[in-house]
Amino acid sequence: MPQTITDIYLPRQARVKQVVVENSQISTFVLVFSDSQYNEAFRYQPGQFMMVSLPHCGEAPISISSPPTRPGTIHLSVRRAGKLTNAMHGLRVGDSIGLRGPYGRPFPMKQLRERDLLFVAGGIGLAPLRAVINGCLDQRDQFGTITVLYGSRNPSDIAFQDDLALWQKQGVDCRLTVDTAETGWDGAVGLVTSLMDELKPELSRSTALICGPPLMFRAVLGRLTTMGFRDEQVLTTMERHMKCGVGICRHCHMDGKLACVDGPVFSLAELRQLKILELAE
């Protein structure tokens, strides 16, 4: 007896409401589904991602950078990396795009309540964490202290400057560092791990959330461990090539786990069980 099965692969049309240029490589696209009813009802969690379609470019997974507390729009912060993301950077307000999702296991927001949160990010890695940070700030009383450490290549490359300024105003301890200084930069220079030296977290009530390029990721993990963070207290989100987004096509395999359904958010304790390049000696 043939039954109707939802087409899980069919994107829905969304339109670009606003484009925020974060730096020469990163922009944030504010998107709204064309079907207003669907848009109204659409919900997601921080850490989840959307499969994004652009004409003749196929699909790519992009993590949502807006918080669940502000429904009505979806923010996707995108760095130029390949064919699809380059095409995205050509989008203007009013242009349409295909979206399906949200997919993936989100950050465990309930577990983060009452805890001091240490965010460590490099480059585009701040995008998924931005969703958590803004979510926490929207329910400020439910969380402990919030610290953001952010590394960039050079001062003119610092993305999410509006957010960083706003967070600072809202009492978030934001610290920046750059790999290479330019004239006029009087902030820190060096790896983001150098910012961690000054921190005195209350370990028993702290959780670290990290996201960034592989080299930074390893360095930060090492530093957190020496600081006394247990593996369970460290959360991260993994980047993988994906095609289906729903656990069938297996492009995002991670030693038996699939980043799209078992992640992309993992605790370090979970990752340690896996043989993956990011944690290889």
Added chain:
Amino acid sequence: MPHTATTTSSHLLKKDHLKGFLRKLAKEYRLVAPVRNRHSDVLFTVIDDLDAVEIELCEPPQNSLKQFFLPQQEQISTYTITLEGYDFRPTQTHIPPTVYFGVHPCDLSGVLYMDVVFSRQQRDPFYLRRRQGSVLIGVNCNSPAPNCFCNATGSGPFLEMGSDLQLTDLGDRFLVEAGRTSGHALIERWQGFFSPSADKDRAAHYQTFLEARGRFSRQVHVEQAIRRLEAGTVPDEVFAELSLRCQDCGGCAYLCPTCTCFTISDQQLDATSGQRLRSWDACTFAGFTGMAGGHNPVQAKTGAIRQRFIHKLRDDVRLNGRPSCVGCGRCVSICFGGTDIVRFVERACQGSL
């Protein structure tokens, strides 16, 4: 295969009447069966004219049933770019109800595995539409081919369930077991073709099974490899050695009845339209995991080929309680680097005596 397989629902179908039975089925279903073509290759083929083909039930077909449920390439949607915007239109697949006849136990196991893959996390509309309304008529393997090792993967040479009807060649007749209500219905519907089986038929069936089990020419210690993978005692050198030899052709994955990894890509048709395609892919290709910008989180030297074997022999065992290798031996015959699953099992088990 317990000796007490005195299932009350077993029947007999005389070989003389097989064609007549298939002719009846072909009136209501599309018929797919292993056919020997003029180059003497055996392939599962859609049969339009029963009298024009030679159905081959003994020699294993070169293809599995995978292509009928997950085509090598299929359209999953079309899109247009107009003033109204960028819009997708779903692709409707209309597959006629199909009887797959003469399916060997390995390929049957392959379909059952795909059923799980395409409905575990999410229900895959394209697979399920093709699978719905399909009837599987299996035939047990009396004489396994030289590369066969389904005895080691628990998927042959005889199967007791999974198909709608299961046939065993007893010389001049088939013993027919109805595994499902749908199978009973088929027998009911065309009951003139079937007669009840007697004790001696069931004894012959069991004798045939015993003989088939003794006819495997390979000893493949799949279970031992599974245990070693789970215990993490397969040395990295095994994967490195196999990687060095793998010629990166993807043939193993394409022929494998249970390799279901796919990719999705867009094909531009003109400036304002295109189609989205899903096609077979292989985890042994570097591009399978390579990300935009060139970074690849899987180590080319060892990671890709490791994935192939741990998925089939460790991860799927964890998930389903059995490996997803069905022992059909197709990768053994196609692999020209000598990195097939049998080679892996041998290497993984080496030094364990």
Added chain:
Amino acid sequence: MAGLATTFGSGAMTNSINEIENAEVILVSGSNTTEAHPQVARRMLAAVDRGARLIVIDPRRTRLAEYSHLHLALRPGTDIPLLNAMMRVLLDEGLADDLFIEMRTENFLALRDMLNRLDLTETAELTGVPLPLINQAAQLYGRARKAVICYCLGVTQHVCGTENVQTIANLAMLAGHIEKEDTGVDPLRGQNNVQGACDMGALPNMLPSYQAVANQDYREKFERTWGTRLPEAPGRTLVEMTHGGAQGSIRGMYIMGENPMLSDPTLKKVEETIRGLDFLAVSDIFLTETAQLAQVVFPAACFAEKSGTFTNSERRVQMVRQAVAPPGECRADSEIIMALSGRLGYAMKYDSSAEVMEEIALLSPIYGGMHHDRLDQSWGLQWPCWDRGHAGTPFLHKYYFTRGRGHFMPSNHTEPGELPDREYPLLLMTGRIYHHYHTGTMTRKSERLNRECDHAVLQINPEDAKALGLRQGETVRLLSRRGEITLAASITDQVATGMVYTAFHFREAPINLLTNDAFDVGSGCPEYKVCAVRVAKMMSS
């Protein structure tokens, strides 16, 4: 081709591909077999599984070299001294097959005298391969009962390509490793039908079946069947034609299935020549870089859209059967030629490719027994196949060489046409990668193959990269006296210091803008394997 023709009398694999599997020693020279001939490589790996010893002569540490028992990483262009040194070892160690030399060869004394004059230490130094390694390789090869030598373009694409091949032939004859099953000398051919093209006379000096144009009897045979006069003088080689059009005497060209605008050396000259023609016609399955310059383009049918035969490396003639109809206006090559010939005033009327095959059997002795009905019922037949009753020939030179006696052709070291110097300090070698074929006319159109590799990379040794301050993957400029391209650096110890390597498949980085048009006089084959280049960082923006 020319090298084996002068020594053995026939320029093709002496063995069948599957015989390689039974060899005890396999010597591979100038062949990246796993990438360029994977189906041959499988036999090598299988032989190693059975206990065979594998010797690889290659300047680069290829995957096969990694798998080998002995890797002789010679300095590019020093094949002759390396093989001469191996032969000298055979002589010194008493491993030469005296009986074989006596019974089956000629001109041995010339070789022996030349070898005896060699200073082994000096020769080894020239090649960059340690003498003990040469010694070991020679002993392995010399002592084996069954030994094959497989070689490819790394041997032939040098100014001394013909001499390189002759030296390989010398080695095989000296050791008596020829004229037997599982033992011989095997040039691995590139394209699926390049052997067939040579067999059918797509050579400047040969009619089909290697019947020399210069021979009046052969010419007359063809003239009688074709009812027309044939030119008495040999034609021109490829490089002569595409580099200056033989100094302007060629005013028009018809190019079939070839893309010299990407594949030939010193592309600037090729472009000048082709643009300078009065008329160019091209037939190909896609609009190649060359076809874009043509006045007339004939859309051709691809392999799956026509019927006929292909002849592979092991001289096996196999049927190809049409699977789908050609799209649009595309036609099979034979139909294009027949139509063209008719318009030019010579009517060719063949109703089928089977009829063409009948004529081939009539005129080409080595194809004498090849007919479609026979080929259709088998996996093909290997030439020579003299008549309908002949079963084909798995290995050549049984009992006697094609030319009678094997002829030793001693050679000395010849320097490449251009070597690194202060201005261009690196040696560039060019080759192929697994995922692409030739100029990418077909493979660059595959989304999947492009996913595996969609850009040219320049292999460079870590030391050289460090001296230049290069990062992995960095885009660099590569320059020679003839041109410049940009491509991504791949830092790897697969190449030794002082040399770089890249493939010629990518129109975005046409490496043949840089290569030298020095060529082998014997065969007309350009020296793709050696030229001098330098690597420079991109201008910082």
